[in-house]
Amino acid sequence: MSSPRTATIADVAKHAGVAVSTVSYVLSGKRAISATTRQRVLDSVRALGYHPNAGARALASKRAKVIALVLPLRAGMNLPVLMQFATSVVTTARQYDHDVLLMTADEGPDGLRRVAASALVDGMLLMDVEMHDPRVPLLRHLGEPSVLIGFPADREGLTCVDLDFARAGALCADHLAGLGHREIALLGAPSVVYERGTGFAERTLAGFVEAAGRHGVRAVTRPCEESFDEVCSAVRDLMDEHPGVSGLVVHNEAAVGHVLGALRVLGKRVPEDVSVVAICPDDVAERASPALTSVLVPAEDVGRQAVRLLMAKLDDHPVPQSTLLEPRLTIRESTQ
């Protein structure tokens, strides 16, 4: 049962009849090795099922080949997107031969410090960055390579990636305005998210308002809680106060379903009476009835891009300070 002690590089060297360092150079490609030797070593590696010991490698090379993914896991986050994101980070990292250490934000800045100081990871990916995030100054100070998902207020010296939420908001307004709607509304995140100063919510709103203005369309916006009853009354109030609203943008994944339910209850048909555009993942939009015209949050792209940037930084390649990912609008049945 007990495996016969996993093979070490010395075993491989002996098996191939070469020096330990030669094996290392074959595996890392850092020095030229003749084709025949290389092949012999590779064969031995396979024969013995050799995998380098991660600790030893990290110790000697000062590279752990692990990156940290710091997820928030706080109230008001939308989980499915997060999960998609995490998946794409792991997958992409593996393509670069790196693994992913999962951290939650509740260990706080100390967690970052610990992980950096112990050389457990080579760099980190931080999600759900706020405008005035306490981790940001620490990050600058630590000097660990890092990439942020989201934009803090002061971007100096950082590398940030995000969906271009302003464009997303604008895209929704453009679409509705293009369909001839003259008065449109945005139902956003729960108010707590705005209070926290999470950038993406504000940027969506700004983009929406700006685009509406550009088209000469009246725009109203309000936060949106996530229980059915609260969504219901929010929608009702909105319609009462602004009876002319015929286009609705929903930027709140948990509430999307409830908004449709609320409209049904109020006797509003979609899209005949009200057109609805959601900013959410495609599966949620497709699962709704009618299927929702939506702007996709490209979680996978963001994850992939973030990892790429981090890898570039690890290799000391220069990277742009900000990367904005283009949103994509998919027209389905909920707008006309």
Add this chain to the structure above:
Amino acid sequence: MSSPRTATIADVAKHAGVAVSTVSYVLSGKRAISATTRQRVLDSVRALGYHPNAGARALASKRAKVIALVLPLRAGMNLPVLMQFATSVVTTARQYDHDVLLMTADEGPDGLRRVAASALVDGMLLMDVEMHDPRVPLLRHLGEPSVLIGFPADREGLTCVDLDFARAGALCADHLAGLGHREIALLGAPSVVYERGTGFAERTLAGFVEAAGRHGVRAVTRPCEESFDEVCSAVRDLMDEHPGVSGLVVHNEAAVGHVLGALRVLGKRVPEDVSVVAICPDDVAERASPALTSVLVPAEDVGRQAVRLLMAKLDDHPVPQSTLLEPRLTIRESTQ
């Protein structure tokens, strides 16, 4: 800017005026150290901001203090529960001074092999285990300490944890029968989940049917897809074919909201015409209207318990082969 090379154990030893090994013993507690020396060392540790180098520690001690969390990230999984689970795993692991490496199942068995062979992790947690999971034999073979979330068909030599889904199903039936309902129905996971032979769906169903039988109540069950339209027709068909059904159990998180919408569309009032019990996280149940009587999937408990078991195994403590977590029914407004 560049930190002055992070402190090593040698630095601490020098600063405290003791031998390196003494520092190590203070930190690990594996040998008796006088109170005064201990204090001096601890002070130096704090003064220098010392954190042991993870690689070196792993190399020397053969313990990485990292566990792997293998998530599925496949279709039909319900993400929020998964996320809660992941959070509780990370948090609990940290309490045991361990970190968590995130792996997706798509690297497959090779991923497990790699991670085990490279000693990157000391043990693993596998989620979403199927009845005939290909990873199970490998796991037995590798001899890495591991804990499974979910039950494969052959449990021999493994350690498994899960919610007692049979009890959960039974609890729902008990509750409805107790309220006097004589004909009840279970709306389950999408059919693909049953086809995959995922244990939890089948066990819920079995528990539900068994309990209904025990109470002399008629039970009907069917799988349930996740789009609003499909849910709608499933509910309509169900009601047409079994007009006597007055109690509904929904074991499908994504469909819960749609079921309520469907009943609303069909003119059925909840709970006056139909009582509804959901098996889902509390926040989903609370967010619905009316707030749903629900059986909680105690993702946090499962995560915590799984980590505890794994830690016990790492310390060579004996652990039970199966651990079933008791479900808890919360009565809200949707049943009468």
Add this chain to the structure above:
DNA sequence: CCTTCCTGTCGAAGCGCTTCGACGACCTGG
């Protein structure tokens, strides 16, 4: 034909930590 320069390989020196055996110093009991 001899220097100069690659190319391919090797040996050895760490990386920072844990752990084992050794060994004074001190206590205890006969």
Add this chain to the structure above:
DNA sequence: CCAGGTCGTCGAAGCGCTTCGACAGGAAGG
């Protein structure tokens, strides 16, 4: 008062890997 224990500490030997400098041997250049 000394044999036999403890207790607290130290030094050194690795753990498995990377990487540096050295060095044969052959190619190229004068």
